[in-house]
Amino acid sequence: MAGLVPESVQKVANVALGSREGDKLKDLAQNTKDTTNKDRLTTDYGVKQGTADDWLRVASHEKTGPMLLEDPFARERIMRFDHERIPERVVHARGSGAFGKFRVYESAADLTFAPVLTDTSRETPVFVRFSTVLGSRGSADTVRDVRGFAVKFYTEEGNWDIVGNDIPVFFIQDAIKFPDVIHAAKPEPHNEVPQAQSAHNNFWDFQFNHTESTHMFMWAMSDRAIPRSFRMMQGFGVNTFTLINAKGERHFVKFTWTPELGVHSLVWDEALKLAGQDPDFHRKDLWEAIANGVFPKWKFGIQAIPEADEHKFDFDILDATKVWPEDLVPTRYIGEMELNRNPDEFFTQVEQIAFCTSHVVPGIGFSDDPLLQGRNFSYFDTQISRLGINFQELPINRPTCPVMNFNRDGALRHTITRGTVNYWPNRYEACPPAAKEEGAYVEYAQKVMGIKARMRSDKFKDHFSQAQLFWNSMSTIEKRHIINAFGFELDHCEDPVVFGRMVQRLADIDLNLAQTVAELVGGEVPKQGRPNHGRHAPALSQTEFPGSTPTIASRRVAILIADGYDQVAYNAAYAALSSALAVPLVVGTKRSKVTAANGKSTQPHHHLEGLRSTMVDAVFIPGGAKSVEALTRNGRALHWIREAFGHLKTIGATGEAVDLVHRAIGLPSVSVSSSGDVHESYGVVTLKELRPERLTEVVTIAKGATGFMEKFFYGISQHRCWDRELDGLNKQV
Ligand code: HDE
Numbered sequence: 116m117a118g119l120v121p122e123s124v125q126k127v128a129n130v131a132l133g134s135r136e137g138d139k140l141k142d143l144a145q146n147t148k149d150t151t152n153k154d155r156l157t158t159d160y161g162v163k164q165g166t167a168d169d170w171l172r173v174a175s176h177e178k179t180g181p182m183l184l185e186d187p188f189a190r191e192r193i194m195r196f197d198h199e200r201i202p203e204r205v206v207h208a209r210g211s212g213a214f215g216k217f218r219v220y221e222s223a224a225d226l227t228f229a230p231v232l233t234d235t236s237r238e239t240p241v242f243v244r245f246s247t248v249l250g251s252r253g254s255a256d257t258v259r260d261v262r263g264f265a266v267k268f269y270t271e272e273g274n275w276d277i278v279g280n281d282i283p284v285f286f287i288q289d290a291i292k293f294p295d296v297i298h299a300a301k302p303e304p305h306n307e308v309p310q311a312q313s314a315h316n317n318f319w320d321f322q323f324n325h326t327e328s329t330h331m332f333m334w335a336m337s338d339r340a341i342p343r344s345f346r347m348m349q350g351f352g353v354n355t356f357t358l359i360n361a362k363g364e365r366h367f368v369k370f371t372w373t374p375e376l377g378v379h380s381l382v383w384d385e386a387l388k389l390a391g392q393d394p395d396f397h398r399k400d401l402w403e404a405i406a407n408g409v410f411p412k413w414k415f416g417i418q419a420i421p422e423a424d425e426h427k428f429d430f431d432i433l434d435a436t437k438v439w440p441e442d443l444v445p446t447r448y449i450g451e452m453e454l455n456r457n458p459d460e461f462f463t464q465v466e467q468i469a470f471c472t473s474h475v476v477p478g479i480g481f482s483d484d485p486l487l488q489g490r491n492f493s494y495f496d497t498q499i500s501r502l503g504i505n506f507q508e509l510p511i512n513r514p515t516c517p518v519m520n521f522n523r524d525g526a527l528r529h530t531i532t533r534g535t536v537n538y539w540p541n542r543y544e545a546c547p548p549a550a551k552e553e554g555a556y557v558e559y560a561q562k563v564m565g566i567k568a569r570m571r572s573d574k575f576k577d578h579f580s581q582a583q584l585f586w587n588s589m590s591t592i593e594k595r596h597i598i599n600a601f602g603f604e605l606d607h608c609e610d611p612v613v614f615g616r617m618v619q620r621l622a623d624i625d626l627n628l629a630q631t632v633a634e635l636v637g638g639e640v641p642k643q644g645r646p647n648h649g650r651h652a653p654a655l656s657q658t659e660f661p662g663s664t665p666t667i668a669s670r671r672v673a674i675l676i677a678d679g680y681d682q683v684a685y686n687a688a689y690a691a692l693s694s695a696l697a698v699p700l701v702v703g704t705k706r707s708k709v710t711a712a713n714g715k716s717t718q719p720h721h722h723l724e725g726l727r728s729t730m731v732d733a734v735f736i737p738g739g740a741k742s743v744e745a746l747t748r749n750g751r752a753l754h755w756i757r758e759a760f761g762h763l764k765t766i767g768a769t770g771e772a773v774d775l776v777h778r779a780i781g782l783p784s785v786s787v788s789s790s791g792d793v794h795e796s797y798g799v800v801t802l803k804e805l806r807p808e809r810l811t812e813v814v815t816i817a818k819g820a821t822g823f824m825e826k827f828f829y830g831i832s833q834h835r836c837w838d839r840e841l842d843g844l845n846k847q848v
Contacts, residue, residue, distance in 0.1 A: 136216040138515040139240035139269045140456075146510040147459060159195070164188050201466070202501050203252045206297055207263045209311070210246030211345075211398040212465045213405055215454035217241050217268060217415070223449050226366050226419055227358035229478025231270045232449070240269045242511065243454060244468055245345040245401070249300055250311025255390035256397035257381060258311040259340045259600065264350030264372065265470045266452070269515045272554060276474040277370055278494065282339055283351035285435045286328040288575050290489015296321060296328070314607035323616045326578040329623065330436050333585045336600035337593060338380035338657060343834070344400045346411035346669070347379040349660065354472070354487035355433050357480040358419070359559050367420045367432055367482055369439055371446050372413040376669075377662025379834045383599060385729045385762045392727050405457050409669040409696055415450035430581065431574035435486040437581050440652040468511045469498040477556045485571060503527050519546050582624045583647050588655040592837055598631050605636040614638050665816045665832035668696035670732040672831065675752065676719065677704040679741025682711035684769045684805055688735045691814050691824045697831070702726050704749060712739045723751045728759040733831045738770020738805060746775055753779045760785075761845045763837065765798045765830030769823070773801040782844060793823045797844060798836025800827045 156164045171186035172179065184190070204210075217239045223232040231239050246263035247254065262281040267274055286296045299321035302308055309315050313335065322332050334340070342348045350372030358366050381389070389396045404411060418439050420432055430437040458464040471494040472487060481487055498506045504525035506512060521537045536545055549555035589597065601621070605614040618638035621629035626644030633640040653659050672692050674685060692699040703709045703719030710716045720726070728734065734756065736746070746752040756779035759766060768776040768787075776799060777787045788794030791804035802823045814824045816832050830836065839845045 135238045135269075135271070135515075136240045139242075140214070142513070142515055143459075143510050146463075158188060158191055204246075204501065205497060206248050207246040207265075208252045209250045209254050209256070210244050210263060210465065211401055211461075212242060212244035212458060212468065213401060213454040214456040214458070215241050215243065215410070215452055217266075217450060217452045219415070219450035221447075221449040223358070223417060224360065226360055226368065226417065227478040228361040229270075229275075229358070229476055230272065231268055231275060231476065232358070232417075232478070237271075240515065241452060241454075242267045242269075242464070242468055243452075244465060244470070245348075245397070247311060249313065254311035255394035257341065257386040257389040257394075259313065259335070259383075259386065259604075260311065261335060261340060262342060262345065262348055264345075264348065266350070266372075267468065267470060267474075267512075270476050271516050272476040273516055274474050274512075274514045275476045275479065276470045276472065277350075277352050278470045278472050278490070279350045279352045279370070279372070281342065281348040281350060282331070282334045283349075283353060283369075283371075283438050284331050284334060284581075285353055285486060286331045287325075287486065288327050288434055288436055288571060289485045290493065292325075293489065293493070296325070309607075312607070314604040316608045316610045316613045319605065319608050319613050319617050320610075323613070323620050326620075326623075327436050327575075329578050329620070330582040330585060333582050333597065333624065336597045336604065337585075337589070338596050339378075340600075341381045341383060341386040342397070343379040343381050344376075344404075345397050346401060346404060347374055347376050349373050349378055349657075350413065353435055354490070355435075355482040355484045356475070356487070357482050357559065358417075359478055359480060363559075365422045365480070365559055365561075367422065367425060369418045369444075371416040371418070372452065373416060373448070373660060375412040375414070375663050376666070377834070378657040378660040380657070382762050382835070383596070383603070388727070388729045393730055396730070401454075402457055403698065404669045405454060407669065407696070407698065410453050410455045412451055412453045414448045415452060416446035416448040418444045418446050420444055429574070430577065431572050433482055433484040434571075434575050435484060436578070438584075438652070438655065440584065441654040442652060446654075463509075464511045467502060467506075467509050469494075469502055469506045469509070471495050471498065475556075477554060480559050505529065521546065579623050579645060580648060583645075584650055584652055585655050586625050586628065587647065587649065588651045588653060590656055590658050592840060593656060593658070594628075595840070598628060598635070601628075601632045602635040605632065605638070611638075661833075665818075665829060666695075667692070667732075667816065667828050667831045669698065670831050671698045671700055671730065672733045672735060673700050673702045673726065673728070673731040675702050675723075675734060675736045675746060675755065676709050676717065676739075677742040677745035677749070677752075678710050679712050679739045679743075679745070680709065681737045681739035681742070681770055681805070682713050682715050684737035684739075685711065685717070688737065688767070688824070691828075692735075695814060695816070695828060700726060700731060702755075704745060704752070712741065723749070723755055728755045728762065728764070731759075731764070732834075733765040733767070733827075734759045735767040735827065736769075736772035736775060738768075738772045740771050743771040743775045746772075747778065756780065760799070760839070763798070763835035763839050763845060765800065765827060765833075765836060767800045767823070767827040767830075769802045770805045773803045776801065784842070784844060793821065793826055795826050795830070797839050797842075798830050800830060 156167060170182045170189040172182040174180045219232055219235055222235055230237060244265045247260040249260050264281050265278045267276050299317045300313055302310060303317050322328050352370035355367050358368050425432060473491040505527050508529045523537055551557050605617055608614045614636050615638045618629055618633035619641055621632055622641040622644040629641045674688060689699050701717060701719040702721050702723055706719055706722045708716045708718050756776060760780050766776055773787050785799055786796040787801040788803045794801045814828055816828045820826055820829055
């Protein structure tokens with residue numbers, strides 16, 4: 116294989132030699148080749164081609180005659196092209212992914228004997244795919260939607276897939292209803308509108324008629340559905356699984372991923388604009404962070420309920436429309452996952468990866484969760500129509516441990532199995548089933564009794580308590596965003612029956628919510644609501660997960676300049692941002708060279724029209740009389756700053772730029788410094804009289820810092836300046 120294996124893959128495989136993470140990369144290397152200038156163009160059957168430009172035809176220098184069907188090169192090219200597309204995933208079609216590793220730092224041996232969760236010295240390679248649910252493969256990343264969070268662990272005992280979402284509950288309790296909820300949410304059947312949106316009649320018609328969705332649609336209207344980044348989302352297995360320990364004891368469990376960077380979202384206006392301005396925003400964000408070596412990390416947590424306690428809760432623990440509140444069942448964090456390598460090729464890795472909830476390894480099992488049981492059927496089945504019956508042989512899907520069985524043939528079978536028998540039992544005792552001591556998967560001997568019936572336990576019938584629990588647990592800002600989300604969604608439903616009924620449904624959650632939304636969207640204002648139980652569960656609010664330490668690593672910060680900018684402030688900001696591992700993006704009034712006041716020049720990464728304020732997390736504007744004058748006269752620049760302010764982003768300015776910011780924002784309540792002191796007001800950090808030593812300070816990112824950069828960076832690390840919204844400032848922008 117030498118020469119065919121790309122150097123990058125070889126390098127990583129060599130570095131990681133001996134580590135489990137390297138095992139999957141080495142395995143993939145067998146099927147990986149580089150596009151090099153050494154190799155010559157050939158057909159798929161290996162014959163070198165002398166031209167890639169002309170179809171074989173009857174021709175002369177005077178006349179271009181008819182083409183010949185005989186040409187095998189041309190036919191191969193066209194026929195291969197004609198069949199390049201495979202069916203996109205029926206849901207979660209739009210996604211992106213990366214490689215990484217998983218390790219437990221605390222053994223869960225009390226819960227399971229699966230080494231992936233007990234052996235703290237073991238590193239397990241993983242591939243993770245993030246996705247939206249509703250849109251087609253080419254839809255925008257930032258739409259309001261649930262995000263998929265699917266993890267494939269290549270363990271030594273076989274592949275284990277946690278096919279989760281960024282929201283811990285689901286719309287339905289029984290898998291039989293999946294086609295209905297998805298049909299209702301996808302584009303409507305008569306005109307295939309709208310794309311990647313829940314804001315339409317059919318979606319909300321279903322939600323009203325199907326009360327068990329109530330809890331989930333509250334999550335879908337929250338900021339969880341517009342994440343800032345895949346790297347800033349929690350992940351949840353949603354379904355109830357089981358873990359079995361060495362003593363044979365069984366626990367019901369739920370799995371959670373919590374990001375090191377904290378849980379952060381876009382603001383709605385930003386999400387809408389980004390869908391047009393940069394539809395690949397999340398895909399690029401993940402790629403950029405990994406390429407820059409700022410590897411995203413998640414803690415892995417387990418909630419566990421002993422088998423004997425199954426019925427001790429006022430909800431059914433097998434109901435996927437319910438969370439297990441953390442005050443009742445705390446999450447125990449025992450491991451960490453890091454994503455550290457971008458794919459080599461999108462199609463063969465991100466598109467061809469096939470997850471199945473039924474992929475579990477010894478020590479991990481299913482429960483009678485009626486959604487999970489149906490999913491176990493569905494995923495395997497869908498891979499057959501998407502990828503074919505031999506999908507598990509594809510490089511990205513095959514396990515790193517040995518595979519041997521008598522499954523044979525089928526379209527596109529790759530493995531060549533030698534031997535005279537393909538059945539068990541056989542006279543050679545070839546490929547016998549494994550004993551338990553050899554690591555065989557043995558099902559837990561669960562006692563099952565009951566009548567055959569189409570029913571669920573009575574506790575499944577409570578559809579509102581946890582929707583109220585969720586609403587009660589939201590912060591003021593989160594509640595406001597949910598109200599606005601309903602305002603947007605129901606405004607897009609033209610049918611008065613749909614929005615009229617939905618606002619009545621909201622009264623089952625909270626009367627005030629229902630009345631405010633009714634007023635907004637023009638429905639009849641409800642007078643009575645369902646009594647609220649008043650309970651809270653703080654961990655449902657994303658504000659409970661700000662991130663482990665304040666950091667600006669991987670945050671995108673624009674530096675706005677025009678000819679005549681102050682080079683000292685520019686250099687100081689650029690260097691400080693880079694050393695804090697942020698991504699400084701220089702944005703000029705033009706993309707050709709911009710000259711500083713001192714005669715030095717810079718080539719901006721972008722100009723104002725190309726990179727919009729929506730695409731960055733914060734803005735810095737250095738002074739410089741001429742530069743500031745040019746920006747002040749530039750409508751796009753003023754809009755840029757104003758929009759960043761409206762989207763609650765931290766803004767830093769020095770010297771003459773302080774007045775520019777003041778003018779762009781135009782709000783007397785946002786004060787700026789008039790002296791040499793660093794000043795901060797509503798996330799606008801200013802330093803009017805620039806002394807270089809004030810800019811070259813060591814930057815520690817912590818609350819209460821006094822230096823200019825420190826204050827600016829701390830503001831960025833907090834993600835948004837929520838006070839602007841709480842005090843109603845951005846409404847005026
Ligand atoms: Fe899925 N889901 N799902 N789902 N799902 C698929 O499988 C299905 C559900 C989730 O990145 C499909 O390979 C049924 C819950 C993710 O490749 C399909 C039910 C959760 C992904 C399917 C559910 C998910 C899928 C389509 C109800 C969160 C993308 C393509 C019983 C825990 C995986 C595919 C990837 C994909 C069926 C409900 C998450 C059709 C029948 C609940 C992240 O098999």
